[in-house]
Amino acid sequence: MAIIRDIMPAFELFQPANTDDALALVAKHGKDAWVMAGGLDTFDWLKDRIKRPKVVVDLSQVKELAGIRPWNGGLEIGAMTTLTDVVRHPVVREKFSILATGAEAAASPQIRNQGTLGGNVSQDARCWYYRGGWNCYRAGGNTCYADTPTAINREHAILNADRCVAVNPSDSAPALIALDAQMVIRSSKGERVLNAEDYFVGPDIDIMHMNVLRPGDLLTAIRIPAAWAGTHFYFEKVRDRNVWDFPLVNVASAAVFSGDRIERIRIAVNGVAARPLRLKQVEDAVTGKPRNEATAQLGGHLAIQGAEPLRYNGYKVPLLRNLVKRAIRGVEEPKWVS
Amino acid sequence: MEDVNHPEATPRKFTRRDVIKGVIAGGAVSSAGYLFRASTVGAQVSAPGSVDRLITLNVNGQQRRVDVMKQETLATTLRYKLGLTGTKLGCDRSECGCCTVLLDDVPHYSCSILTHTARDKKIVTIEGLATADGKLHPVQQGVIDEQGFQCAFCMSGFIMATVGYLKANPNPTRAELAHGISGNLCRCQDYDKILTAMMRGAELSRRA
Ligand SMILES: Cc1cc2nc3c(=O)[nH]c(=O)nc-3n(C[C@H](O)[C@H](O)[C@H](O)COP(=O)(O)OP(=O)(O)OC[C@H]3O[C@@H](n4cnc5c(N)ncnc54)[C@H](O)[C@@H]3O)c2cc1C
Ligand code: FES
Ligand code: FES
Numbered sequence: 001m002a003i004i005r006d007i008m009p010a011f012e013l014f015q016p017a018n019t020d021d022a023l024a025l026v027a028k029h030g031k032d033a034w035v036m037a038g039g040l041d042t043f044d045w046l047k048d049r050i051k052r053p054k055v056v057v058d059l060s061q062v063k064e065l066a067g068i069r070p071w072n073g074g075l076e077i078g079a080m081t082t083l084t085d086v087v088r089h090p091v092v093r094e095k096f097s098i099l100a101t102g103a104e105a106a107a108s109p110q111i112r113n114q115g116t117l118g119g120n121v122s123q124d125a126r127c128w129y130y131r132g133g134w135n136c137y138r139a140g141g142n143t144c145y146a147d148t149p150t151a152i153n154r155e156h157a158i159l160n161a162d163r164c165v166a167v168n169p170s171d172s173a174p175a176l177i178a179l180d181a182q183m184v185i186r187s188s189k190g191e192r193v194l195n196a197e198d199y200f201v202g203p204d205i206d207i208m209h210m211n212v213l214r215p216g217d218l219l220t221a222i223r224i225p226a227a228w229a230g231t232h233f234y235f236e237k238v239r240d241r242n243v244w245d246f247p248l249v250n251v252a253s254a255a256v257f258s259g260d261r262i263e264r265i266r267i268a269v270n271g272v273a274a275r276p277l278r279l280k281q282v283e284d285a286v287t288g289k290p291r292n293e294a295t296a297q298l299g300g301h302l303a304i305q306g307a308e309p310l311r312y313n314g315y316k317v318p319l320l321r322n323l324v325k326r327a328i329r330g331v332e333e334p335k336w337v338s
Numbered sequence: 339m340e341d342v343n344h345p346e347a348t349p350r351k352f353t354r355r356d357v358i359k360g361v362i363a364g365g366a367v368s369s370a371g372y373l374f375r376a377s378t379v380g381a382q383v384s385a386p387g388s389v390d391r392l393i394t395l396n397v398n399g400q401q402r403r404v405d406v407m408k409q410e411t412l413a414t415t416l417r418y419k420l421g422l423t424g425t426k427l428g429c430d431r432s433e434c435g436c437c438t439v440l441l442d443d444v445p446h447y448s449c450s451i452l453t454h455t456a457r458d459k460k461i462v463t464i465e466g467l468a469t470a471d472g473k474l475h476p477v478q479q480g481v482i483d484e485q486g487f488q489c490a491f492c493m494s495g496f497i498m499a500t501v502g503y504l505k506a507n508p509n510p511t512r513a514e515l516a517h518g519i520s521g522n523l524c525r526c527q528d529y530d531k532i533l534t535a536m537m538r539g540a541e542l543s544r545r546a
Contacts, residue, residue: 013389013408013454025387040432043450046409047430055385056408060455084444108521110447110499111432243520244433 008046012055019186022062022218027188029055030215036060037080037119040111045124050133065118065220068092073226076184079118079219083172084109086117096224098233098252102175105237108244118219121173121183121199122211125166125274126246127156137164137207147310154312155248158304158320159273164203165310166274168210171237173200173276174252177268179228184221185213196222197268200275210274228254228266234327238319247271249319253327260290267327269303272320279303279324286328296329389454396459397422398466406453413437413448416463424464424494428523435522438495438502439463445502445521464494467501476546477501477539486535488526496522500536504543512537 011034016022026033034053036042037060045051059065065080068089075091083103086092092100106112106120125131125138127146135141146153147165156165173196181196199211213219237250248271255265265283270276282299289295300321307317384391388408395402397420404419413430416422416439428436430449437449441459448456467475477500480486487493496519503510503518510518516533524532 007407007411007414008409010407011409012385013452014385014387015389015454039452039455040450043411044431058452058455061458108432108435109503109518110435110438110445110521113444114446114451 008043009049009052011046011053013058014055015058015061017061017063019062019064019218019220022057022059022065023186023188023216025055025057026218027216029057033057033215035218037122038082038111038115039119040107040115041119041123044131048131048133050131059218066116071223074224074229077117077222077224079221080116081118083107083112083115083117083120086172087112095229096179098178098235098254099172099175099224101233101235102172102237102250102252105235105247105250106171111244117172117222120170121176121196121222122213122219123170124210126169127164127166128152130166137203138166140208149311151310152312153310155246155271156310156313157273158307158309158313158316159277160202160204160275160306161273161308162202162204162207164207164274166203167271168200168273168275169246170270170276171247171250174250174268174270175235176222176224177276177278178233178252178254178266179224180254180266182223182225183219184223186218186220187214187216189216191220193223197276197278202274231256232330234330236323236326238323249316249323251320251323251327255328257291260292262286262289262291262295262328265328267299267303267324269320269323272307272316281305282324282328291329293329296325299328300325393454393457395420395453395457395461397461398463408452408454410453411449412439412446412451412453412456412461415453416448416461422463422465426491426494428491428495428525433523434492434495435499436492436495438498438522440498440502443502443505445499447521462498462501464497467497475501475539476542477504477536480537480539480542481535483542484531484535484538486532487524488528492522492524492526496524496532496536497539500539504540508540508544510540515540 014025016025032054034056036056036058059080065078067078069076087100087104129145130136130138134145136145144164146156157167176196183194183199185192232255234253237247239245239247250271251269253267256263267279267282268276282302285302286295286299303324304317304321309317392405402420406415413427416425426436428434432447432450437447438445439448440462441456477497499519499522
């Protein structure tokens with residue numbers, strides 16, 4: 001349980017009005033600057049005094065970074081677009097509904113009204129040892145408190161752990177990877193565009209960051225190509241409570257079938273590793289095969305190859321397998337009642 | 339934006355504004371001292387181009403001039419500087435909904451937004467729902483008609499979340515409203531009754 005303390009320690013606050021001013025500020029202040037979008041991942045750090053940035057650059061006034069525009073037959077979503085605006089957007093709902101489903105599965109209505117898509121994909125790990133200010137690998141120390149014999153690690157990683165066993169908690173990230181989205185990153189030096197799956201990094205590459213952003217960088221937009229518009233989508237998130245709770249495991253897939261054959265498919269999962277994983281090996285194995293139980297079995301089996309559960313998260317292995325199976329063969333429409 | 343190039347960018351020794359700031363900050367310390375420790379309030383020296391502390395907020399239809407620290411949340415400003423204590427603080431972590439207020443008609447957790455971020459928005463708190471002559475908002479009336487709450491600590495948050503949700507969807511089913519106001523928790527846990535009260539409020543709102 002979080003403790004209510006007094007107000008946060010002081011920081012300098014900038015509210016630039018446009019992207020260029022924001023880029024100039026983050027370039028100038030470098031490591032001292034904390035970029036703030038909706039702030040909902042940010043405030044815990046500041047309130048707990050675990051991160052103490054000298055400067056906060058609040059992007060809320062940069063109107064050009066919010067909003068959804070047509071782009072090459074698909075969509076370009078400004079990084080500052082709120083999750084609610086993503087969920088309610090008619091074209092997102094009509095052509096890329098998996099993103100609306102994923103975004104709507106995150107957090108609570110008020111959080112979605114303020115939290116942004118850019119912030120949702122860029123949010124930090126929720127491992128409570130790390131969040132609690134323990135000096136673990138991810139915090140720059142030299143141990144992982146979640147991977148000791150007595151650690152409470154029900155929510156932690158089963159795949160690709162390397163010293164740190166935290167997971168990426170984003171619900172929108174796997175949907176974006178399934179849609180083959182692109183991330184547009186700008187710094188004062190220029191712009192680069194990455195595939196969504198390459199935006200995220202695991203501890204083998206960088207144990208202290210969950211994505212490629214570095215001081216001076218801003219995520220400005222997320223582009224959804226037309227390629228997977230209106231295809232067959234599946235999204236499912238398993239969590240303890242229907243509101244607020246982060247995914248234990250989630251899965252997102254986009255598929256095109258011809259007859260009963262899987263012509264092409266993209267599958268991504270989150271909550272199982274430090275980065276959302278695109279399951280390329282599963283996609284390759286099931287492409288061209290009939291969409292049936294046997295193919296689903298094969299895909300589910302491949303998805304859990306190499307899984308190494310910790311003391312309390314063994315349940316994630318069958319959970320991951322079954323969610324991937326469902327994504328491949330489908331299920332009867334779940335009736336959502338909350 | 340108004341703050342870029344504001345006068346503090348030019349070095350100067352002392353202005354009337356500094357005096358006002360000092361007075362207002364001093365007042366805040368005395369009324370809610372435990373919140374405003376010297377270490378956090380400290381003399382904040384503004385960097386060029388950063389936000390101005392003395393701002394005007396539009397709260398419940400009134401223009402309120404207030405001195406706001408840069409790191410101050412809206413809940414703090416409302417409760418401890420503007421005296422609007424109908425907005426409650428339950429968790430201070432976006433996890434309970436007690437602090438819900440409307441910003442341009444949209445429900446937000448006021449514990450989890452900087453006052454400076456909300457500066458240009460139309461802020462409505464529970465105190466702003468009734469009309470000037472004291473007539474309750476239909477959702478408030480619904481609560482009374484159905485005796486919706488027990489201790490009612492969570493009540494203003496629920497009412498604000500419902501009023502905000504109804505602006506987007508005035509005629510919800512019970513399940514839709516439950517989903518719409520699912521960002522609010524009640525410690526006394528009579529959700530069914532709360533929902534009945536809110537549905538009644540929705541009905542009264544449509545008739546009003
Ligand atoms: C109680 C609670 C429950 C939650 N449950 C869920 C859940 O179930 N599923 C889920 O997916 N999420 C969940 N979230 C996370 C929530 O959705 C995210 O906090 C939110 O989407 C982050 O968005 P933000 O705009 O508020 O981010 P911020 O806090 O503003 O930013 C998050 C991080 O991203 C960086 N950042 C943000 N935008 C940019 C940008 N444009 N350029 C560069 N860096 C940037 C910031 O520097 C910061 O490090 C929950 C959060 C809370 C508080
Ligand atoms: S006090 Fe703001 S959500 Fe709990
Ligand atoms: S009525 Fe007591 S907290 Fe909701």
